[in-house]
Amino acid sequence: MNHNASLPVPPRRPRRRTLQIVLFGLAVLGVVGGLFVVRGPLLMAGPMCMAGRWDRCLGTFNGVVLMVVVAVPVAVLVAWVLAWRRRAAGVAGAWRMSLAEVGMVHGTVPLVWLTLMPGAGAGVVPARVSLVPLRDLATMGTLGIVGNLLIFAALGFFAPMRFAALASVPRILALGAGCSVLVETAQYVLRLDRVSSVDDVLVNATGAVLAALASRRWWRAADVARPALVPVG
Template sequence: MNHTTTLSAQPRRTRRIVFLGLAVLCVASAVFVVRRPLMMSAPRCMAGQWHGCFDTFNGVVLMTLVALPLAVLVVWALAHRRRAAGVSRAWRRSVAEVGMVHGTVPFVWLTMMPGAEAGTAPARVSLVPLRDLVTMGPVGIVGNLLIFAALGFFAPMRFAALASVPRVLALGAGCSALVETAQYVLQLDRVSSVDDVLVNATGAVLAGLASRRWWCTAAPASSDRPRSVPTHAPAA
């Protein structure tokens, strides 16, 4: 192995370890801060009861955290399978795929939770931009920014076709519009608001900009596919 290559790989390995340590520390700190509300849903979640677990904010957040080790295990399995097959960027691809799912599905689930008068209250639509923004409050704005943040962060890392700000914006806005349409069609006692689409798309773009240095900037090449051992024709 080239000595220069070894020296250049060491700082990258150190940065990865530091980044992973900071991520674990942030998650642990967040769990410590909200541990009491989350523990209120723990008995019902551990018993597999729908009511009080999967239909509450605390229950969904708790189950998301509980499933985090499983998500890490899936990343490890995918990455090692790809590395064994000779696929390049195995870890980045695996983290991006699992991160998109694990970081987006819980937020969409929370958004699709029905209100108290679901099915009976008439569907409501707000199409005037910025009218509902002033009523969201800081918590509502932050929550809407986070709904498709994981998708905006990881999708450009996995798919070269999405590695541009306008495409991340279109992805976030399109997914948000689908959610708002589903809320209206299913009569979930929620307001389908254009401001939700705007804030959701903004969150996706901001998260995408945060991961820009890791974007997949080229279409999958032959090096991204499993490597095969070349065969040579026998000499004449």
């Protein structure tokens, strides 16, 4: 009888618990920091939304920011329900998967919405395109560059945590660039009085990659929960 047969090593539950605590702490810090930064726009948009003027609420930067903040409790509830259902079904990494899914949607859709808001000359002025790399970068300004870096940051941060097929820098770069090209194409086709620029694509993709690198230590978090086999001696 072979006494050196492979035996399963019990999963490292403390490490999984630490991951959950870290993700929750980052989410709380992000919400608190975001509220502090956008407290001015929230105070300005609040009366419009409370009065039911949805054109002013969802059609302005301040209104969209307010909707993002208001939707935070809903996003947390959805993540909890998804995680609860997955844990009940015995799915490994239930919290990680659920937070990643909700984070991708909640952190990306509002920014894309802002990017697709029509300008004052939408439908009137001709569509414009800029295909010379780095020509528009100098005119973006600090706020423009930061905004473009953030558009697909949530997607880059959470996508490789949720989908193993995307857990590599080149694939996240391709994902960010592809999504950005779709947005720029929509701006051009819909004539939204915006310039469809290759620099926007470059900065958007860079933001996705930087965010992905920030979450890289958690890309393979699901592997920790899988039983490992001890080599046969």
